[in-house]
Amino acid sequence: MANEAVPNNPILQDKATIKEAIKRHKKEVYTPVVPEQQFGFIHNNVDCIGCRACEIACKDKNGLPPGPRFRRVMYVEGGTYPAVYAYKVNMSCNHCAEPACLPTCPTGAIYKRKQDGIVDIDSSLCIGCRRCEAACPFGAPQFIPEQNIVSKCNMCVDEIDAGRKPYCVMACMMRVLDIGPIDKLREGNYATKAMAPHEKDKLVRQVKSMADPELTNPSIVFVAHSQGHVDKPKEPQ
Amino acid sequence: MNGQDWKDKLKASLKMDRRSFLKTTALGSAAIAAGGLTVKPKEAKAFAYEPYPRDDELTTVVTSCAHNCGSRHMLVAHKKGDVIVRLSTDDGRYQQGGAFGKDTFEEPQVRACLRGRSYRSRLYSQERLLYPMVRTGARGEGKFKRASWDAALDHVAGKMEELKSKYGPTALLDQSYAGASYGVLHKSDQIEGLLGRFLGMYGCRTSSWSVPSYEGTKFSSRITFGTIQDGNEDDAFAHSKLIIMWGWNPAYTFHGGNTFYYMRLAKQQGCKFVLVDPQYTDSASAYDAWWIPIRPNTDAAMMAGMAHHIFANNWHDQNFINKFVQGMDAGTMPDWAKDKENFKDYILGKYDNTPKSPEWAAEICGVSADDIKKLAQMYATTKPAALKASWAPGRNAYGEQYNRMAAALQAMTGNIGVLGGCAEGIGKAWHAEGVAYPYDEFANVFYASIKSDRWAHTVLNYPNVKREEIGLWPGGRAGDGVIPNIRGIFWQGSDWFNQLTNINKEIQAINKLDLVVCNDSTITPSGLFADVLLPVATHFERHDVALPWYKGHYYIHRPKVIEPLGESKTDLQIYTELAYRLGGADFGRRYNPKANRDYFMYNDAVDEAFLREWWENKVMHHQHVTMPWEEFKKYGIYKFKLDRPHVAFQDNVEKGVPWETPSGKIEIFSGQLAQYDDWTKTAYGHEIPAIPKWIVPFEYLGDKEKTAKHPFHLISPHPRHRTHSIFNNIGWLRETYEQEVTINASDAKKLGIKTGDTVEVFNDRGRVVVPAYVTERCMPGVLVLYEGAWIDLDENGIDRAGNPDMLTLDEPSPAGSFAYNTVLCGIQKTDLAHKPGWDRLATARSHVFRRDL
């Protein structure tokens, strides 16, 4: 398609050249950060009542106008009356191990913290080009028209630095949303109220309708609904 | 995990602090853009875009949410100077022995819901009332001009004197409600509020006695158990083996400090859940409940069918019945009433040759006989089991019969007074000391009072009104049976014009009045119809203590967090000043004994004195709390630790304490109701049977004639993103849920309606325009439209916002329950536009993200 749209651009006609260019670009702008420890989220898709206290707490903390939502509780429902089901998938930024957003940023505004793997956007460097928004497979970066910048969840770094947990986690009325070191969360070895002990084997990296975690290795794990499982074996680490 | 654990882990995991990290990282140098543009390397950092004050750089003040939702959660204000920068909630730090992250079973954090968390946006909203305003246009037109306090209060006082002398002691209608002022001192309420006492002491007041939320349920609890304190504390739910949520959606209402959370703990212990409701709610999905869809208003029939099956199989607890229950069967009837109907024989069909069998019930309620039997067996044989008969199915024509029928089921299975069982009902549990304001005989509303949703009928038909039409309370200051001549309305913490039934009739009535006064902190749809708007300080701007009135055992200190915005004053300041203007120092001092006239300007010391006295005399003395007032103020919250989970009627069952009914028993057969001979002289106006019975409602899906014209039954439950009408103006919350009508997918298909289509819902009483939400989660024939949207009428009187009370019937049930959920209507596609809010912004549809077919 792209080739047809710009038939006269010799560079774009050569796929190998394009690949080469992307590689070079990535190398120039981005040295992947391997954090000492990666923090991530856990969310219980079934026990979540979908109240969105987490969303509003986040909006209040980050001073967001109506519109952009750093945290998004998505409602999924299915079945046929009266045999119906419903569950929630709650996602903000997944602070991915290999963030898709980061290398797309032309100003280097997006960075990944070494100590905990938090991915954040420095808003004073953001020029509002919205490339990261398009790159993220999970819809995390949010364009704020009033400020003409893109902003997103930073796992409440200020609270993390102060030794506390993020606002959304501390808002959750059902205690089904939490953070922790993602490897431990994935193994089910981290003490959290987000899951009951017997739910350990329901932990998944991906739920139905969610982008393939292979794309960015997102730091999130879910207690999935029986209808929310993807038809794939649980990913090995 | 406790707070310290988390902190230690976190510190260990971080190893470096942020500053040293930034120094050593090569991150800044990555900012070289492709294409030759060179940017000066700069460290990228969080919150670089503005001075972002971190929580620890701000002043922290513990306070609470203050709405009429049945819960009361902590809000923590983080402020800079006199401005609240952000809000957080309980994180375990603000109690005695607290620490970050502390969240135990006995003392769980009381975390605020989405509504509470949005409060900053309500506090600083464009709809805030900042100055007294006087109407200049027509009622409802919304044209006002600013006035001084002096001029506004003079106008009100002058009019009050005029109406009282011309029309007598019933001329002013008290329509206060628990809208925004639920505290021990600054209380707005239909019962025992500041306004009621003010008008009562002034000697000109008509009150409204029926409570919109739960009058049917209240009646049932009073008649059956002799009290409305028939509730368990929320932690008791964690001990149930079976919880039947009958029309109950705690995922929306929250209903108590941690009700929803303790139910999650019950689920983890293997508790099974059932939902009986026309909708598959989020509560059903979160607790993985067996959903039994039921036709609205037929709950009492289904319960009768269950009772029949339990009796037929001898699953009832005859021991419990013999010991504690009156009138469950022939053997438990009082001697004087042996010839009257008892419950069991009614159920078995002895009196009318109609056994109330599961098959009989199935015809009425649309639930199969097999499911009725299955549920009856589950309930009768699982111990302990909680049948939580919520308020919503009681907001019907004859809603009281549903609640009384539920009480019969609870009693026959012996699930009363045991941990894990449930006798709710109203469900009010632990008793808080709720009164710090001056309290006397004038706080009592029960004279010259009418059923709350009959005021328009009274005004429009005066003097040709019969007492039974309006539910006139017997006795009365102006003489028994004297129909009130209502000429003015006062609103305090109340948006009743928007919230009572049949709004079109209210519009006709309000135009006949001479005075309408509205105290509120924001403009409301009711306010648009007022003559005078008096700006009221929010609970962030005055000193108080918050109490949970439904479930939860704690007090939250609520200091004045910021100075009142604009010229707003507290309700207590306003009524005190009015008292001085109407009756001089005598009335002023009687109304507010701790204050002088300068209270209108300086209220801090007086409010502190009221609160300290309440704490020391009531909380410390009556409730044996040892923490001094000053210490309580320092912490912010006092959480009670109860010796055992609070379970209603435990002492009655275990120690033989009599119930507070006339017979001392659980009255399934009510001696009081059996002995009325002239019902027109009672507040009910119409007969109420002495035992619970299924009675055909005014309109419902079983009515062949009425459904021919209006084939759908509309219910209007409590929304999650508003507390009734409060917060309808908050953009953040409108983003979480759009005012829309829920319709079953097969119904929608027949009508060619798709999700997002704009439709008109209508009947003979009114018309509303809303988007449709098409789903399999709703029973066919049923429409759901959440209450509380702010009416937005077009030139033809069609409500473009979608307030269901344009369609509801202002005919209450005999016991006073509002018939909010007794509505037949039609639905069709329309070209008219829907208006989601007064600011006319469209809201994003975020409700259903993906439909997974």
Ligand code: SF4
């Ligand atoms: S979720 Fe999206 S925005 Fe967040 S790190 Fe991953 S790619 Fe970037």
Ligand code: SF4
């Ligand atoms: S971690 Fe903070 S920024 Fe991210 S979603 Fe939660 S509250 Fe919002």
Ligand code: SF4
């Ligand atoms: S606050 Fe908790 S229960 Fe509510 S939507 Fe968020 S994750 Fe779900």
